[in-house]
Structures are given as structure tokens and as C-alpha cells.
Amino acid sequence: MSLLLVKELSKVSADGAVLKNISFQIDEKGVYGFLGKTGSGKSLLCGVLAGACEANDGSVTYKEKQLYVREKQTAQIKRKIGYVPQKSFFDKDMTVFEVLDLMGKAKRVYPDKRFRQIKEALELTGLSAKRECLVGELTLSERKRLSIAAALLGNPDFIIMDEPLQYLDSKQADEVKEIIGMLGKKKVILLFSSRADYIGGMSDKVGFLHEGELILWEDTRGLMKKLDENALGTLDDALCALTDKAREEE
Numbered sequence: 001m002s003l004l005l006v007k008e009l010s011k012v013s014a015d016g017a018v019l020k021n022i023s024f025q026i027d028e029k030g031v032y033g034f035l036g037k038t039g040s041g042k043s044l045l046c047g048v049l050a051g052a053c054e055a056n057d058g059s060v061t062y063k064e065k066q067l068y069v070r071e072k073q074t075a076q077i078k079r080k081i082g083y084v085p086q087k088s089f090f091d092k093d094m095t096v097f098e099v100l101d102l103m104g105k106a107k108r109v110y111p112d113k114r115f116r117q118i119k120e121a122l123e124l125t126g127l128s129a130k131r132e133c134l135v136g137e138l139t140l141s142e143r144k145r146l147s148i149a150a151a152l153l154g155n156p157d158f159i160i161m162d163e164p165l166q167y168l169d170s171k172q173a174d175e176v177k178e179i180i181g182m183l184g185k186k187k188v189i190l191l192f193s194s195r196a197d198y199i200g201g202m203s204d205k206v207g208f209l210h211e212g213e214l215i216l217w218e219d220t221r222g223l224m225k226k227l228d229e230n231a232l233g234t235l236d237d238a239l240c241a242l243t244d245k246a247r248e249e250e
Contacts, residue, residue, distance in 0.1 A: 009058035033203030082151030082159035092136030
């Protein structure tokens with residue numbers, strides 16, 4: 001049984017972004033990366049999978065249950081999906097605990113479970129000591145980890161992260177990578193980025209989006225065998241290598 005099955009997903013957004021018959025399957029827990037340049041459809045796919053917008057055609061199935069079919073079901077499903085946006089929009093005058101408590105209430109987590117989950121999320125993200133700090137006092141890395149902690153509330157089955165390492169220095173990025181690695185052992189983690197060097201090394205499988213199409217969906221180790229292992233250093237290099245290989249096979 002597949003955990004996540006995306007079949008012939010298509011979408012045209014108001015700003016002209018397009019998805020064309022996107023299909024892929026995830027059979028086990030782990031970390032999965034999606035890469036694409038600006039205009040590739042990467043952000044649009046991220047939004048559709050997170051339930052932020054509806055597809056024009058196709059389906060998303062999780063554990064053999066189709067997502068986003070009916071309005072009531074959609075609301076229930078959204079509470080079971082963790083979403084880490086590219087930028088956090090938490091009120092700077094709220095404390096870390098207040099933010100997480102509010103998010104837990106929004107996901108309708110009962111108080112006893114909510115307080116336990118907040119404690120666990122703070123421990124996992126290394127923010128226990130920041131519990132009473134204002135969001136405005138947090139570093140960029142701490143705000144990113146707070147977004148991850150918020151996404152964990154409600155014990156979601158899978159978590160979608162948009163540009164999880166953007167603007168972080170190498171030390172901060174390593175902190176977030178460690179958290180993502182731990183989560184990937186327990187959940188399905190979907191990472192979206194324009195930088196292959198950000199998420200390529202963390203991903204069990206990687207997909208490349210180009211002009212709204214998923215042009216590759218492959219095991220990372222298999223991809224590294226096909227390409228020079230340094231080709232995942234930048235998205236441009238990886239796409240060029242893929243294009244060259246496709247021409248050779250023709």
C-alpha cells in the first residue's frame with residue numbers, strides 16, 4: 001500500500017503558474033525533495049499538496065484515502081498535515097508557547113494532548129529554553145524551528161516544508177537538517193527548494209520540476225550513479241546534466 005499517491009495532478013493558477021499531469025508515489029516514511037527554478041511549478045505543487053489551493057484535475061491519495069474531496073473532509077485532513085511555510089508569520093509580540101498553544105487550538109488538539117505535544121515539539125526543535133521568549137527576540141534559525149514545532153502539533157502523518165534552509169547560515173542549516181533527519185524516520189517529509197545543495201543530501205528520493213512537469217522522480221543514490229556526484233551541487237548543474245544525458249539516450 002502506498003502512503004502517498006499523486007496521480008495526474010494539473011493546475012493553472014491565477015498568476016499563470018502551471019502543473020501538468022504530475023504523478024508520483026511514496027511507499028514508505030522518509031525525506032523526499034522537490035527541486036525547481038522560479039516558474040517551474042514547485043511552489044504551486046507545494047500549495048496544492050498542502051491543501052492551500054485546489055487542483056483543476058487529478059488526485060492526491062494518502063493511505064488509500066483521497067484527500068480534499070469534500071469540504072468537511074478537507075478541514076479534517078488539513079489538521080493532519082504539517083506545513084512549514086517559507087516565511088513565518090507569527091506575531092512578534094507573542095511568546096513561543098502562546099504561538100504553539102494557538103496553533104494547537106486551531107488544529108483542535110484537546111488541552112491534555114496539546115500541552116504534551118507542545119512540550120515534545122519544543123524538546124525536538126531545541127526550543128525548550130525559549131518557551132517564554134517573544135517571537136521578535138528569536139534568531140532566524142529559532143523562528144524556522146518554531147515553524148517546525150508548530151507543524152508538529154496534531155501529530156501529522158506528513159509534513160510539507162517550503163525552502164526549509166533559506167537564509168540560514170551553515171551552522172543554522174545543520175541544526176534544521178538534523179531535525180528533518182529525525183522526523184524522516186517517523187513521518188513522510190516533503191521538501192521544496194530551488195537549491196539542490198540545500199536538500200539533495202537529505203532526500204531519499206528527489207524530483208525535478210521543469211515548466212510544470214515532473215521530469216524526474218528517482219532514488220537519490222540511483223541519481224548519483226547516473227550523474228557525477230557533484231552534479232547535485234547546484235540545480236543548474238543537475239538540470240544540465242539531466243538534459244545532456246537525455247540527449248545521449250536519444
